[in-house]
Amino acid sequence: MPDLLLEFLSEEIPARMQAKAADDLRKIVTDRLVAAGLTYEGAKAFATPRRLALSVHGVLARHPDIREEKKGPRVGAPENAIAGFLKAAGLKSIAEAKIEKDAKKGDFYVAVIEKAGRAAIEVIGEMIPEVVRGFPWPKSMRWGSGRLSWVRPLHSIIATFGPETEEPEVVAFNIDGITSGNETRGHRFMAPGAIKVRRFDDYVASLEKAKVVLDAARRADTIHADAKNLAFAQGFELVEDAGLLAEVAGLVEWPVTLMGTFDQAFLAIPGEVIRATIRNNQKCFVLRDPQTAKLVNKFILVANIEASDHGKAIVAGNERVIRARLSDAKFFYDTDLKARLEDRLPKFDGIVFHEKLGTQAERIARIVALAGQLAPVVGADAAKAERAALLCKADLLTEVVGEFPELQGLMGKYYAEAQGEDEAVAHACEDHYKPKGPDDLVPGDPVSIAVALADKLDTLVGFWAIDEKPTGSKDSYALRRAALGVIRIVIENQLRLPLRLQLWHHFGAVGRDEALAEAIAVLHPLQEQIVELSATDIELAVKLEVLVSEKSKRLTGPVLVQAHSHLRQSRDLLAFFADRLKVQLREQGARHDLVDAVLALEGQDDLLMIVRRVEALAKFLETDDGQNLLAGVKRASNILRIEEKKDNKSYAGAPDAKRLAEPEEKALAEAVTIAKKEASAAVAKEDFAGAMSAMAKLRPKVDAFFDKVTVNVDDGALRENRLKLLNEIREATRAVADFSKIEG
Amino acid sequence: MAEADTLATPRQRQDNLDPSRSFQGLILALQQYWASWGCVILQPYDMEVGAGTFHPATTLRALGPKPWNAAYVQPSRRPKDGRYGENPNRLQHYYQYQAILKPSPPDIQELYLNSLKAIGIDPNVHDIRFVEDDWESPTLGAWGLGWECWCDGMEVSQFTYFQQVAGFECSPVAGELTYGLERLAMYVQGVDNVFALNFNGRDDDRRVTYGDVFLQAEQEYSRHNFEFADTAMLFEQFKMAEAACQKYLDAGWTDEKKGRHLMALPAYDQCIKASHVFNLLDARGVISVTERQSYILRVRELAKACGAAWLATEGGGA
Known part of the structure; x- marks a missing residue:
């Protein structure tokens, strides 16, 4: 069966786009082949800086002829029936239809539709121009006077098709002046001549001869192996960098790995700064001493040619550029060390953090205050937490971070250490940004924790206050990451952080208004009472004024209304945390319904306790007691739901002990009272396993009750009492979770 | 023989113009190269601009259907980049060499590489690379795709296919080549400090450096730009x-x-x-x-x- 070879030769394709483009090409072409009825055996795609190539082997040479018979109306049917048939079958006149004899029902017409199969090469020839025109480059462009769009100007296209044993044919097409053919070019400098190609095998071999390695993985392997060998030969070790390796492999067609040197004196700069300089600006690798793990004054560069002077000029040129870059870096670093971090702070007065959230200086002041408040909660020294919060953003104003934003935090740590700050304070300058992603560690030192939480909570509350919440895929301020960071810090450090209290309070700080902060403080004890008040209530201000009138005469309606609106926002933010927690727990394999069952309880704002409850609940449900109790509670809930709907009333409230008739219901009532008490006591001690055991004791009583006792009896009073008893089961289990939310 | 000193021999004159020895020689080599290709060689625009792109010969001529091929040196002013003449690489006033070819010819990359050969950069000895760099000028409402061109790890040019200028789609598309002349000269002369560049290509007492011409201006304008404007x-x-x-x-x-x-x-x-x-x-x-x-x-x-x-x-x- 024939093979298809495609190559698109263009000007230099950005390294970061190559892998995905190869993958897209393979997927789009093979999907379209299959959609056209042309199956294939396998496909491989490749990318270099100048070409995108695809080999599809074992393609069907043509799709088969299609013969189809369509049954029509009987002979002599009304005219419009015949006309409809002709139209549906695509016939010009009824003479083109066959007549099928049928003695019983009468003769009828049959249309025979025959579609000749088409040669695959024709189908492909029509398909490829469409693929080119619709190719999903992240960014594409026009050039010259043409209208075609490609990532960079497209120069030629190879398209050959044919079986292994024969000379393949060129798949003929023309796109905007580019005619498909069987010719490509080799390396831009070392073998720029034309190369005739037949099929994939000789294509790869000819390119290799023309100093082009088609396969990116092979180029990366070569670079990696050569770089390691070069390093090893001099007693050094390559600092691995998979991202850089992939990028460099996308910048060359013929990798030539060379080693260069820089002045030893530059090693006085922190290693990360040297690496960032050499990596980001020059796309070169750095090396270290395997004994000390410190960088050495060598670097590895990857050239695209075998130069006639064996790379002497290339190495010398790169060394000069790196010398200049490191001189800059050293100058930046030395300059930075001349100023103390706190002396940089006044500059933050003039830097806007966000139009609606004030300056960086104001934000830092909030973080300082919040870190101080959180310090005792997380076991940190408040003075150190405040000091760390004050300094933690100062490195943003340093030269090195200006040049390499990715070194923010790390440089803060170095500069804090250099000016003799406490070790915990210095580390917080770096660690308060953590966790930076799902794979990053969370900070473990209490001072870092306090600052990290303060930083993230301030961000979240701030953007909630100005209604810049993430929507769908849009999360410009990385608020999901911030919330997840808070969740992970709290859970992995086993912290108790009552979010409800912290959040609303901080809305006051973000508001930059003393009266607002006071209003929140005064309203705080009343929050459950006022949270349900409608924000659109025209009497809201008056109601709130009356509520606080004893404590403060100073607070006016508008400020109270604003405090109330922040309360609603804080509840919304709390729900956002619950949502992120659900996602997080689900990713760790927890059942989402158990998370829902716990979150459905009132006042769940303690992340660690939520997780503990979910864990205990999951364990409990793995036992027979758990499963059976769940079945019992569900049965009770179902009966209640139906009866409550029928009677249009709710059966809340304690059952009347005097009306308990059967021994099973007496036993159940007693057991419920005990279970409730024990479970609450256990929950109060945060012993969720204990609470579950208390619940487990209910199970035989519930089972016996359902076995022996009929709920819907004729005696109305007795029925009501029994329904109330069922409600008590539901209520009792709510000490640990809302069982109605649990599936199964 | 005082006369012989003032009038250099043909051989010396040749050396004085060697682009790898003389800043002006480098400029002249590029002028020669693009002139011989057929570009209209313009003189710098007579207003202060931040880059060669601002020259109406680029900004405005990139718009509309008419073919246009031009090349010119453009003194460029970036007031913020001044360093009082103390930084070996940064200047508030420097020269760009700009070639604009509309419509961009199919062999424009070859043309560019040949221009490097014309100033003594042999792509079989040096590692020339086209590294992704998209260009955008918010003030001009312009953007394009292209590369920064590297020579042995140093950025020596910007290469851009204009897609939009002044908010209008460019059709046909102009190709813009911008050479950072000081940087390129430093590279071919093997000099680490811009002020040490040989300006006129002479090595005797008539040698004039870039610093001789521009150091005072850098100091004065830095003072002006940052403190007194x-x-x-x-x-x-x-x-x-x-x-x-x-x-x-x-x-x-x-x-x-x-x-x-x-x-x-x-x-x-x-x-x-x-x-x-x-x-x-x-x-x-x-x-x-x-x-x-x-x-x-x-x-x-x-x-x-x-x-x-x-x-x-x-x-x-x-």
Whole structure:
């Protein structure tokens, strides 16, 4: 069966786009082949800086002829029936239809539709121009006077098709002046001549001869192996960098790995700064001493040619550029060390953090205050937490971070250490940004924790206050990451952080208004009472004024209304945390319904306790007691739901002990009272396993009750009492979770 | 034989023009190269601009259907980049060499590589690379795709296919090549400090360095740009340039239907003026972050209106 070879030769394709483009090409072409009825055996795609190539082997040479018979109306049917048939079958006149004899029902017409199969090469020839025109480059462009769009100007296209044993044919097409053919070019400098190609095998071999390695993985392997060998030969070790390796492999067609040197004196700069300089600006690798793990004054560069002077000029040129870059870096670093971090702070007065959230200086002041408040909660020294919060953003104003934003935090740590700050304070300058992603560690030192939480909570509350919440895929301020960071810090450090209290309070700080902060403080004890008040209530201000009138005469309606609106926002933010927690727990394999069952309880704002409850609940449900109790509670809930709907009333409230008739219901009532008490006591001690055991004791009583006792009896009073008893089961289990939310 | 000293021998004259020994030799080699290809060789635009792209020969000529091939040196001013002459690489005034080819010819990359050969950079000895670099000028409402061109790890040129200028789609597309002349010269001369560049290519007592020509200017202009530039005057100048630009634009339309414009170039001069004044104010640190955005937008609005006017002129193909 024939093979298809495609190559698109263009000007230099950005390294970061190559892998995905190869993958897209393979997927789009093979999907379209299959959609056209042309199956294939396998496909491989490749990318270099100048070409995108695809080999599809074992393609069907043509799709088969299609013969189809369509049954029509009987002979002599009304005219419009015949006309409809002709139209549906695509016939010009009824003479083109066959007549099928049928003695019983009468003769009828049959249309025979025959579609000749088409040669695959024709189908492909029509398909490829469409693929080119619709190719999903992240960014594409026009050039010259043409209208075609490609990532960079497209120069030629190879398209050959044919079986292994024969000379393949060129798949003929023309796109905007580019005619498909069987010719490509080799390396831009070392073998720029034309190369005739037949099929994939000789294509790869000819390119290799023309100093082009088609396969990116092979180029990366070569670079990696050569770089390691070069390093090893001099007693050094390559600092691995998979991202850089992939990028460099996308910048060359013929990798030539060379080693260069820089002045030893530059090693006085922190290693990360040297690496960032050499990596980001020059796309070169750095090396270290395997004994000390410190960088050495060598670097590895990857050239695209075998130069006639064996790379002497290339190495010398790169060394000069790196010398200049490191001189800059050293100058930046030395300059930075001349100023103390706190002396940089006044500059933050003039830097806007966000139009609606004030300056960086104001934000830092909030973080300082919040870190101080959180310090005792997380076991940190408040003075150190405040000091760390004050300094933690100062490195943003340093030269090195200006040049390499990715070194923010790390440089803060170095500069804090250099000016003799406490070790915990210095580390917080770096660690308060953590966790930076799902794979990053969370900070473990209490001072870092306090600052990290303060930083993230301030961000979240701030953007909630100005209604810049993430929507769908849009999360410009990385608020999901911030919330997840808070969740992970709290859970992995086993912290108790009552979010409800912290959040609303901080809305006051973000508001930059003393009266607002006071209003929140005064309203705080009343929050459950006022949270349900409608924000659109025209009497809201008056109601709130009356509520606080004893404590403060100073607070006016508008400020109270604003405090109330922040309360609603804080509840919304709390729900956002619950949502992120659900996602997080689900990713760790927890059942989402158990998370829902716990979150459905009132006042769940303690992340660690939520997780503990979910864990205990999951364990409990793995036992027979758990499963059976769940079945019992569900049965009770179902009966209640139906009866409550029928009677249009709710059966809340304690059952009347005097009306308990059967021994099973007496036993159940007693057991419920005990279970409730024990479970609450256990929950109060945060012993969720204990609470579950208390619940487990209910199970035989519930089972016996359902076995022996009929709920819907004729005696109305007795029925009501029994329904109330069922409600008590539901209520009792709510000490640990809302069982109605649990599936199964 | 005092006479023989003043008049160099042909051999010496040749050496003095060697692009790897002389800054002006490098410029002349590029002029020669692009002139022989057929570019119109223009002289620098006689206004302060931040980059060669601002020259109307690029900004405006990139718009409209007419072919256009030009090359020129453009002194470029970046007030914020001044370092009082103390930094070996940074200047507030430097030279760009600019070639603009519209429509971009299919062999434009080859043309560029040959221009490097013309100044002594052999791509079989040096590692020349085209590294992704998309270009955008918020003030000009322009963007394009292309590369920064590396020679042995050093960026020596910018290569851009203009897709949009002044908010209008470029069709045909112009290819723009911008050479950072000082940097390129430092590379071919093997010099680490820009002020040590040999300007005239002589090695005797008649040798003139880049520092001889420009060091004092760097010191004086840095002082001016950062410390003393009269901000009250500049704020006023910005407003005046903006108003004048709008005035010329309004006055230039021949009729209500805006089919033809008669003053696109003078109006664009005022747009350039506003842009440079803004750069000076920015260097003086008197424009806050939020204001900065709005100033950029104001210049962009002028640039867009100038582009629209240009398209209604003969040069713009109307």
